[in-house]
Amino acid sequence: MAEEENEFEEFEQIDFLRDRHVRFFQRTLQVLPERYASLETTRLTIVFFALSGLDVLDALEVIDRNVMIEYIYSLQVLPTEDQSNLSRCGFRGSSHIGIPYSTKGPGVLHPYDSGHVAMTYTGLCSLLILGDDLSRVNKQACLAGLRALQLEDGSFYAVPEGSENDIRFIYCAASICYMLDNWSGMDIQKAIEYIRGSLSYDSGFGQGAGRESHGGWTYCAIASLCLMGRLEEALSQRELDRIRRWCIMRQQSGFHGRPNKPVDTCYSFWVGATLELLDVFQYTNFEKNRSFILSTQDRLVGGFAKWPDSHPDPLHAYLGLCGLSLIGEPNLKKVHPGLNITQRAFQHLQQLQQTWRDNTDTCGRQH
Amino acid sequence: MSDIEETVESVQVNEDKEFDVEVEEHIEDEFAVDPTRYIFYRDRKEWADLEPVPQDDGPNPVVKIAYSEKFSDVYDYFRALLKNDEKTERAFALTADAIDLNAANYTVWHYRRVLLQALSKDLKEEMKYITNIIEEQPKNYQVWHHRRMVVEWLNDPSEELQFIADILSQDAKNYHAWQHRQWVIQEYKLWDNELEFVENLLEEDVRNNSAWNQRHFVISHTTGFSDPAVVEREIQMLQDRGLSSQPGLLERVLELKETHCSPYLLAFLFDCYEDALENIAQKEKVEEEEQKETLRKALEICQLLAQEKDTIRKEYWEFLGRSLRNKYGNGTLSDEPMAENPEPSISASQSQEAS
Numbered sequence: 001m002a003e004e005e006n007e008f009e010e011f012e013q014i015d016f017l018r019d020r021h022v023r024f025f026q027r028t029l030q031v032l033p034e035r036y037a038s039l040e041t042t043r044l045t046i047v048f049f050a051l052s053g054l055d056v057l058d059a060l061e062v063i064d065r066n067v068m069i070e071y072i073y074s075l076q077v078l079p080t081e082d083q084s085n086l087s088r089c090g091f092r093g094s095s096h097i098g099i100p101y102s103t104k105g106p107g108v109l110h111p112y113d114s115g116h117v118a119m120t121y122t123g124l125c126s127l128l129i130l131g132d133d134l135s136r137v138n139k140q141a142c143l144a145g146l147r148a149l150q151l152e153d154g155s156f157y158a159v160p161e162g163s164e165n166d167i168r169f170i171y172c173a174a175s176i177c178y179m180l181d182n183w184s185g186m187d188i189q190k191a192i193e194y195i196r197g198s199l200s201y202d203s204g205f206g207q208g209a210g211r212e213s214h215g216g217w218t219y220c221a222i223a224s225l226c227l228m229g230r231l232e233e234a235l236s237q238r239e240l241d242r243i244r245r246w247c248i249m250r251q252q253s254g255f256h257g258r259p260n261k262p263v264d265t266c267y268s269f270w271v272g273a274t275l276e277l278l279d280v281f282q283y284t285n286f287e288k289n290r291s292f293i294l295s296t297q298d299r300l301v302g303g304f305a306k307w308p309d310s311h312p313d314p315l316h317a318y319l320g321l322c323g324l325s326l327i328g329e330p331n332l333k334k335v336h337p338g339l340n341i342t343q344r345a346f347q348h349l350q351q352l353q354q355t356w357r358d359n360t361d362t363c364g365r366q367h
Numbered sequence: 368m369s370d371i372e373e374t375v376e377s378v379q380v381n382e383d384k385e386f387d388v389e390v391e392e393h394i395e396d397e398f399a400v401d402p403t404r405y406i407f408y409r410d411r412k413e414w415a416d417l418e419p420v421p422q423d424d425g426p427n428p429v430v431k432i433a434y435s436e437k438f439s440d441v442y443d444y445f446r447a448l449l450k451n452d453e454k455t456e457r458a459f460a461l462t463a464d465a466i467d468l469n470a471a472n473y474t475v476w477h478y479r480r481v482l483l484q485a486l487s488k489d490l491k492e493e494m495k496y497i498t499n500i501i502e503e504q505p506k507n508y509q510v511w512h513h514r515r516m517v518v519e520w521l522n523d524p525s526e527e528l529q530f531i532a533d534i535l536s537q538d539a540k541n542y543h544a545w546q547h548r549q550w551v552i553q554e555y556k557l558w559d560n561e562l563e564f565v566e567n568l569l570e571e572d573v574r575n576n577s578a579w580n581q582r583h584f585v586i587s588h589t590t591g592f593s594d595p596a597v598v599e600r601e602i603q604m605l606q607d608r609g610l611s612s613q614p615g616l617l618e619r620v621l622e623l624k625e626t627h628c629s630p631y632l633l634a635f636l637f638d639c640y641e642d643a644l645e646n647i648a649q650k651e652k653v654e655e656e657e658q659k660e661t662l663r664k665a666l667e668i669c670q671l672l673a674q675e676k677d678t679i680r681k682e683y684w685e686f687l688g689r690s691l692r693n694k695y696g697n698g699t700l701s702d703e704p705m706a707e708n709p710e711p712s713i714s715a716s717q718s719q720e721a722s
Contacts, residue, residue, distance in 0.1 A: 032432050038471040043430045050430070067427040074425050094424075097474060098446030101425035111452045112474060161477045164512045201583050210549055210588075212542065212580040245634065248683050259576040261540065283683035 014294045016329065020302030021317065022059045025050040028314050029063060041116070043094040044075055048122035049318035051129050055342045056321045056333050065130045070103055072126055077115045078107035079141050087148035088160050089141035090115020091123035105138070114160050115145050121172040124179045129345045133352060139180050146173055146185035154187065154194030155208065166207040167198055171220035175339060178227040181353045192234045195221045199235075202259075203242035215250055215257035218243070219270040226277050226338045244280050247271050251284055254292030254323075264306040265296045265316050268323025273337035276326060286327040293323050407437065408444040413457065419443035420450055438468050449478060454485040463496075470500060476509045480516060490521050498530060505534050511543045515550065527551040532564070539568060540577045549584060561585045566604075630677035633668050637687070640665035644695050662695050 028050040032039070039046055051068065054060050075092045079085060085107060095101070097113050107113075120142055127134055149157045149169065156169035170191050177185045197209040198221060204213025205221040222243070225231040235243070250256055255267035268289055275281035295308045296316070303312030304320030322340070325332040336346040408414050421443050424431060434442070445465045448458045462479040465472065483493060497514045504510060518524055528551065534544045552561060562585050568578040590597050617639055624632055640661050647658050669688035673681045 029429055030431070032430060034432065034434055034438060036432050037434070037438065037469045039430075040432060040469060041472050041474065043432075046430045064427075068429060071425065071427060071429045095422050096442070096446075096472065098420040098422060098450060101423045110450065112449050112478065159473065159477075163473060164508055200580065201587075206580075207542070207546065210553075210584045211546055212577050214542070248680060249631075249634075251679055253679075258540070260574040261576070280683065280686070283680070283686050285679045285682070288679060 014291060016294065016324070017297060017299060017302065018057060018331065020299070021321065022054065022057055022062060022302075024298075024302030024312065024317055025053045025057075025059075025314075026062055028317075029068075040096050041093045042118070044072070044091060044119045044126070045093070045122045046314050047072070048126045048129075049314040051126050052341055052345075053314075053318040053321055055129050055345060056318075056325055056335060058331070058333055060129070069127065069130050069132050072123055072130075073103040073136055074101050075119065075123060076103075076137065077113060077141075077145070078105040078138055080107045080109045085109065085114075086141055086144040088114035089138065089145035090117065090120035091142075092116065093119040103136070112161075115142075117146065117149055117156060117158050117169045117172040117176070120145070121175045124176060125339070125341050125345075128179065128349050128352075129341060131348060133355075134179075137180075139182065142176065143180065143182055143185040146176055149173070150186055150190070152190070153197075154190030154192070156186075167195065167205065167217050167220045167224075168207070170194060171224045174224040174227045178339065179349060181356060183228075188228055188230065191224065192228070192230060195224060196234060199239070199243075203239070203246040204258075205243075212258060213246065215247075215255065215267045215271040215274075218247060219274045222274045222277050223338045223340075231277075240278065244275070244278050247275050247278070248280065248284060251289065253288045254296075255289070262307065263292060265293055265304050265323065266306060266319040268293050269319040269326070269340075272323055272326045273335075273340070276337040281326060290324065290327055290329070293320050296320060405437070407440045408461070409440055414444060417444060417447045417451075420446035422446070441465055441468055445475065445478075449474070454482055456486065458482055459486060459488065466500070470504050470507055471509055473509050476513050480513070483517075484520075490517055493517050494521070494526065498526075501530075501534065505538065505541055506543060508543065511547050515547065518551070524551050524555040524557065528557060528560075528564075535568070539572060539575055542577075545577050545581065549581070552585075553588070558585060558589050628676060630672060630680075633672050633676055637665055637668045637672075640668065641691065644691070648695065658695060662691065665691055 028046060047068070051060070051063070054063065072091075075094070077085070077089045077092060079089060089107075092099075092113070093116050097110065099108055099110060099113055102108070124134070124137065127137070145160070146156075148160050150173070151157065151165055153165075154170070155165040155167065156173050157163050157165050158169055173186045174191070177183045194208070195205070198205045198207065198211070198217065200206050200211070200213040202213050204215075205218040206213050207217045211217075222231070225234050232240075249259075250267065250271045252263050254263040254265060255271040256263045257267045257270065272281055272284070272289070275284060293304065296305045296310070296312075297303075297320070298305060298312040301312060303314070303317035305312045306316050321332060322335050325335045326337070334343040335341070336343055339346060339349075341349075409419060419440070421439070441461070441464050445461060448461065459479070459482045462475055462482065465475045466479070469475070482488070483490065494514075494517055497510060497517060501507075501510045501514060518527065528548070531544050531548045531551070534541060535548075538544075552558060562582070565578050565582045565585065568575055569582075572578075586592060586597065586601075592598060620632065620636055620639065624636065643661050644658065644665065647654055647661065666688050669684045669691070673684035673688070677684065
């Protein structure tokens with residue numbers, strides 16, 4: 001009798017609550033209370049989590065695409081009349097600087113207005129997810145802004161004013177170049193050197209040389225190399241085997257990000273996607289991974305948290321879904337592990353890029 | 368993990384502030400002018416010359432944050448200062464209010480740094496300020512970056528190791544803290560006592576991976592690992608934790624296997640055998656018996672891991688076993704520990720698909 005009850009409980013707890021997650025992302029896209037103030041400068045990444053989350057759930061019909069597209073374009077830092085701010089172009093995280101709302105150029109001259117590499121990356125992804133053709137993106141300006149962020153050692157700042165520099169922003173830069181189909185935005189060789197330099201003695205990647213290996217930075221390293229098409233050039237077979245080993249040892253039930261740390265839902269994507277890029281995700285334990293992710297599901301408000309019985313947030317809600325998508329959860333769209341958008345959005349990108357190439361061929365002009 | 372994750376974690380901290388504002392507004396009704404009550408910037412005479420700049424999200428804001436009056440007021444004036452690039456004491460004071468409300472706003476921190484230089488502010492005071500903020504919000508990227516800038520300007524790392532030790536005493540794995548520590552040590556060549564510091568942390572928690580990483584960091588930048596005396600010392604350190612000694616790496620590990628049969632140890636053994644197989648294969652005259660025996664031992668380890676010691680990674684260990692057999696086995700092996708196991712006709716991912 002008791003065993004039957006337990007099985008019934010278990011079944012209830014591993015029920016995937018699609019509609020709750022759709023509503024979670026819808027609410028995220030509307031209004032957040034003041035206690036989320038620390039997200040102000042990164043709001044565009046939150047937009048991305050919600051939109052891509054809805055895409056994975058195949059629920060984009062619940063939002064108004066045009067409204068979203070206009071809002072995202074209002075965050076583009078465009079060149080001024082005299083083009084003096086090219087090295088600061090890209091996308092902003094939000095309107096926090098106080099530039100008046102505008103979706104058209106020319107840019108407004110302001111002493112402190114500039115793009116942020118992670119916002120340019122998530123801005124472009126979001127536009128693709130919404131089916132936009134990127135025709136209003138000033139690609140040359142974005143690439144100029146990107147070039148201005150790379151340091152001698154190959155890593156990137158987030159903003160031209162300066163910030164910390166590390167492997168996260170190499171991933172953002174590689175994604176931007178990949179999407180724009182234009183690698184003039186970065187010195188690939190230097191970036192590869194920085195990535196190689198971040199490979200730890202235990203075969204995970206740290207945020208930079210000498211630092212502790214970590215699931216998130218390992219994703220940034222491997223995904224960047226894959227997007228650049230340089231994985232096997234940059235790393236030997238032996239190194240790749242050791243990296244596979246480091247990653248696969250992160251599974252405890254779900255995955256953790258560092259040895260002897262607790263498991264956390266988001267690593268089901270960071271580490272899972274890395275394993276997928278390295279062709280060995282199929283050898284992980286899907287059942288235990290799934291059980292853990294679903295144990296962090298918030299059955300009331302939707303979304304996922306990092307741990308069971310914790311508050312859900314947009315990042316873990318999105319990455320939890322991606323983690324489930326990797327193991328083939330029914331009714332979730334497949335995610336491109338390198339670019340972290342659905343395969344559907346990725347195909348839209350591929351079609352766009354084909355159009356650009358065709359246009360360049362026929363007119364001989366740059367798109 | 369990411370900037371985002373850690374700013375979201377810090378979200379909980381700000382809940383108290385909302386409450387404070389409400390209390391203050393209530394007090395206003397009951398008392399006469401109280402010198403300690405909060406006055407909005409828009410009501411301060413000394414700010415009357417400045418036109419506040421509201422945030423403009425356009426007709427259809429997305430992921431809009433609902434700010435209180437107090438919050439909007441501070442930031443409306445911050446935006447005004449920014450627009451004029453005003454470099455004054457009042458601007459500097461306002462940045463502290465803005466940081467108090469949102470310490471993750473990198474523009475505020477940048478602007479504060481511009482003012483620190485333009486106004487030639489006391490950087491030692493700034494060190495005290497940033498120390499307090501990091502103690503409150505130790506997982507915020509901006510505050511650590513700010514501290515690094517101030518230390519660089521002062522060219523004075525004398526407080527750093529103690530400060531970071533204090534932060535680590537609250538969370539011994541704080542990635543920001545360790546990163547800052549590595550930067551300080553490398554930049555100012557403060558290697559001398561670091562090994563001892565690491566040993567103390569390992570005393571508290573031998574499983575602290577950050578501490579082990581730091582150990583590798585120090586040794587690789589100082590003595591290096593090629594000196595046999597260094598290797599001996601490292602082994603001695605492990606021996607002092609109850610592990611026995613034997614000459615030769617493989618023999619040592621095999622002995623350990625008897626009493627400490629962890630997946631990591633077995634995986635290490637597997638790697639040793641794999642390396643041995645590669646060495647054998649590269650010799651001019653391949654020793655077939657040796658190869659067979661080494662392969663047998665390696666496959667035995669795979670099976671032990673897959674069936675018993677590390678079952679969560681069963682598929683992976685079986686995959687490694689297959690790969691090894693394909694590479695080094697030949698069809699005539701008759702005493703293989705694993706049953707004949709050709710590549711499965713469906714992919715492993717198909718067979719594992721979640722129901």
